[in-house]
Amino acid sequence: MAVNKVTMDGNQAAAYVAYRTNEVIAIYPITPASPMGEHSDAWSAAGQPNIWGNVPTVIEMQSEGGAAGAVHGSLQSGAMTTTFTASQGLLLMLPNMYKIAGELTPTVFHIAARTVATHALSIFGDHSDVMAARMTGFAMLASNSVQEAMDFALISQAATLGSRVPFLHFFDGFRTSHELQKITPVPDDVIRKMIDDDLVFAHRQRALTSDNPLIRGTAQNPDVFFQAREAGNAFYEKCPMIVQEAMNQFAALTGRQYHLFEYVGHPQAEHLLILMGSGAETAEETIHHLVDAGEKVGAIKVRLFRPFSASALMSAIPKTVKGIAVLDRTKEPGSVGEPLYNDVLSAVHESNEKRNITLLGGRYGLSSKEFTPAMIKGIFAELEAAEPRRHFTVGIRDDVSQSSIDFENDFSIEPENQFRGLFYGLGSDGTVSANKNSIKIISANTENYTQGYFVYDSKKSGSVTISHLRFGPAPIQSSYLIQKANFVACHQWQLLERFDVLAQAERGATLLINTPYPEDEVWEYLPARLKLDIHKKDIKLYVVDAYSVAGKAGLGRRINTIMQTCFFKIAGILPFDEALSEIKESIRRSYGQKGDWLIERNYLALEAATEGLAAVTPPAEASIDELEASIANGRQDNGEIESILRQIIAGKGDDLPVSALPCDGTFPTATAQIEKRNIAREIPVWDQEICIQCGKCAMVCPHAVIRIKAFEEDYLEDAPPTFKSVQARGKDWPEETHYNIQVAPEDCTGCRLCVEVCPVKNKQKTALKALNMAPKDPLLDAEKENWEFFLSLPEYDRSRLKINSVKESQVLQPLFEFSGACAGCGETPYIKLATQLFGDRMIVANATGCSSIYGGNLPTTPWAKNKNGLGPAWSNSLFEDNAEFGLGFRVTIDKFEAQARQLVRMLMTDIGEHLGHELLIADQSDEAEIFSQRQRVAVLRDKLSAMSSPEAQQLSSLADYLVKKSVWIIGGDGWAYDIGFGGLDHVLASGRNVNVLVLDTEVYSNTGGQMSKATPLGATAKFAAGGKSSGKKDLAFQMLSYGNVYVARVAMGANDTQTVKAFLEAERYDGPSLIIAYSHCIAHGYGMEDGLRQQQAAVKSGHWPLFRYNPELANGEGKPFIMDSRGPQIPLEDYIYNEARYKMLTKIDPAKAKQLLEKAQDGVNRQWDIHQRMSHLLNEEK
């Protein structure tokens, strides 16, 4: 039967089968597996049935541990059940997996294999997660490509039913999970034939039911446990055969034959690779090339890793083989070799054939490190060496333990008859979506095979995307980035400076640039390095002013279809007219439902794009020597770590040797300041004449680029000519104090929040405020100079500031600056505030999520330090354990403080009674007190340095703990409300002095908008596509019920003074504190410049009542429960329908939207009533 090919990625391919062959799907979002759950949820919401005609139930759980528990329960009660996960998620499932396997329960877990966090978290692909699961008793089947992700999803599903052994079906995270390929889908009738209903019934027969009661999951004693554990052996023995039978049946139905161990290569190969995963595709492709060149080499692609069939492996190895390199995409520190190596070694050793084979074990591709034909050739060279290394690494330069093998980097097997295009763009310009669309057009309209892989950076604002597109007549097995591009497009002019866009271009390649300059002037503005490459590589250059075309067509800054049209025009992959009509058709499909206006404007843009496209002939007189000289002059070098970080920033991290990296994942802070990303087109300009110096602009700035300093007039003597300052307003400042608000022009993201919050209006023109946006370029040089001068000004004496006001707290130096968070982020201002208030004595435990990414994703960190070298120390442990992790900090600090105090008492005579006494009684309740204590500690250290007793040495190492430390536990709502809730609850109940800051965006932001228990009623989110029908969990009141927890609900945009007060009170309170901070987010669906206005609306509507509960006041004078906002003053709809997350439901299902709105409004009214009662009750109690 002819089957139309389709284009999809590995996640969709696996989910395609998993969805059709299961009844229950329990998931939890985790990169890169999340899309499998999201596809399933979307199909379920659309009522798409499985092969039995029923619609699978998809349920989102609170953690992967929860998902595994739900899967286990669902399986035990007889449903066909699956889940999708990766990395730490899989680790959280392990306990249940042992149980599921021990109970011989058929199921398939589909895994987008991802690195397990060690010295650092990584979202990218390797096999460290699945290898951690090999003890569980799950069978493990590896897919190497998108096609196999679909095929093996089905084969594993069939085999698990046949064998009763549960399966991990895994494929490489990102490389396969996110790679677009043109594949042949498995038709439903094939799926139907592969799944034997009798086996499904048998599974259901084993279910727990009161109609046939039995027990499972018992406890067993030493007398029988061991025997019982061995009782299932036969199932594992039969399993490989059952898998092979399923593969054979699948081959009979589809023509695609697979084997447990797939041999490819020369029939009389002498040297062999054994590996699994996407790297095997590159290996196969390379081996074909080498065999064609006369080499006797081959590879075995391992399909079924568990149960490991030694006999099947041995029979797959050609008799002629002399040397084998077994490649593992994981690392098992301290072992003899990595898991696959050990298994192959055992199999060869145990086989009856006494063969003299040299066996090497190599590690490759950790965290999606590239694995290329050149590396494969290098491995074969190692196998042929006189004394090959028994264990090696490949793909890196290991100059520390000398494990790495060398390879010829420029060895390439990329075929001539293949299109290879690299597209540089910004996340926001739609380059990736246009490329995905182009792939679909080419897949559907040509016989070409297609591949798309997309590289994103880890910044959330101004993020760069690089698309790698391959098209050609032959199947594409290259599971590595393009090395020889014949087409390069740069959709953003400014990226030409930042990236060496022609580094991968082959001679004669085409370069398409979106330029703001006319075709006859553009050459003049190109970077010298690029001009040189254009000459040297004989590049064909095309330009288009896409922004101008888009603007004229009324598309604003949407340039994606314009660049796509130019690509089709130049690349000629299909006749241009055909391409144009296909682009139009896809525009119609994409926007059809959303309105004719977009279709018309895009059509206009398409026509204009081709007219605007121009070929540019480089001037012949350009001198290569001159160009080279100008490039050399531009180079500069800085300190060691900075130079390493700069290399990573420049996209050359792959070139760093092992010795350049710290051995334990430790990095200095205050490094974001070297990035200077220059992503804003406009920056705020201060009108000092009308500014009232309220400090609100600095307070809300998410990127700490609006700074305030107060200083003595004398410092102005050296000020640059355009540096602005005025007399500081207010009687609190000493006379002659000057005041400046300065923007960091190269770090600003142009989010406008500062302008929006500015309360001042120009008397003559109310549109103008004390801060106004203006184009950056004309201001840049002067403002850079001003910024440098600003940094040279001294910080104001902290102890003289009234930091409980917004105005003066904002003169404090932020120690969290220039993060890569989204422009206008609603979370970062809170973190920044905490660092201003307590940063010099702060230690932070950060839950995985947005804040751990913008806080700690290489190359740089926004966490900073002051001129004395003091600043927050930061770490991220996991997603689920953050509260406990932070509590650990507290326990240690308390322990060390107690030891230090004890030592002070012991050494009282030596250090002096007065000093000792002062050290012990210091209350450190304000900045002045803390400053004094620091000075005492300095004196103490001085004295201790002259003492040599063990106690003195002990005290010397602990003396800093005599200064109060501030422990902060920071994370999002996904952590606090869901996965980390149990720990958070325990930590807050512990009574320990920790400060918890929940950045509540009401949704999983980092993984792409999945519902959390903080998601409000009526909001749409992934897994709540029809609007969440239950209310938001009231974490504040839950924790308030302990009575000894300081609890505050804050929203900076609604009441900034209350926010400052809450932070100060929470920190001052000698017990657990919880601050729940409303954080506007791009996942809410509106412009972030309106974030503060929405915070106000949230509070005014009663959705987000502001309060503070201070247990210190519960038994004394004053009211412990302070309501900081009034009751609902505007209808809830006036708040929520400003946001797409709510409004889209009115477009999807207006009746339900109305019903949920009414329910939500009732909920808000009720919530206010409860707050009032609570206020009454708690304030009465005292």
Add this chain to the structure above:
Amino acid sequence: MDLSTTYMGLELRNPLVPSASPLSADVDVVKRLEDAGAAAIVMYSLFEEQIERDKQELDYFLTTYAESYSEALSYFPEPHEFRNLNAEAYLEQIVKLKEAVDIPVIASLNGVSPGGWIYFARQIEEAGADGLELNIYYIPTDPDLTADDVEQMYLGDLLQVKSTISIPVALKLSPYFTAFANMARKLDKAGVDALVLFNRFYQPDVDLATREVVPNLELSNSYEIRLPLRWMAILHDEIKASLAATSGVHTAQDVLKLIMAGADVAMLASALLKEGPGLIERILQNMQLWMEEHFFESVSEMKGSMSLLSVAEPAALLRANYIKTLGSVRKSGWE
């Protein structure tokens, strides 16, 4: 007592019609209006501009941050279908109202594009509306736009809709025309079935505390019937199309005055929003009491009895207020 009237070709049991307001969004409220005596219902307006804007915003915010960051290739669920992107809920409301009540249901449409007028007019007719009121909510602020351009635009919109659908079409207008009587005649000749006079624009206000321009909608009061009253009287004998008076109708007296001036129906919104559907019943009772007291037996008998051609002092209707006021003062013996 015969209160019946004919409006845009529809036979109505009396001249009280709730005009476009949020009241019609609730089927139960419309039932109560019918029970109270409303003769027809004009639905809340379908704003093409709002629909288009919503679509643009939705498209922008659902896609703008997508495909930017490796952990989150999108931030929102992809709905299987949007059931209300193109005002489907409005059309469903027409169907629901038609099922729920027996009185005529007149839809209200505010279009912005030629295609929009036609598309939505057709949809509204197919949904079963008995009539369509075109709510041309437009302020010509462009100095290059001439009075003739504006008039042609109104006529063009009307002709397009009239040629698209066969249900009667009313036009709700603002009073801001240089030659309103002439404009009314042109529209009449172009085939409009009724003129609804007049639209009340949101007039912006300035908030002195924030120094921001703020939208502001004050509910009407009875004083406001004076403007429609005059034009009912002027147009009653001039045009074939029906006349609906709207703005300021709060009492039976208001209704009686308007009918005498020439209105076929009087429309209410502010008063109903303030006092609820029961007001209609009270107005009808009071109207009947007045008619009984003054020996009127039917609305048709009363209609136009004080129009320009019927009134004793036509100049009082034609002159500007200034003259009339001085005259009144003189009569009252102040001079």
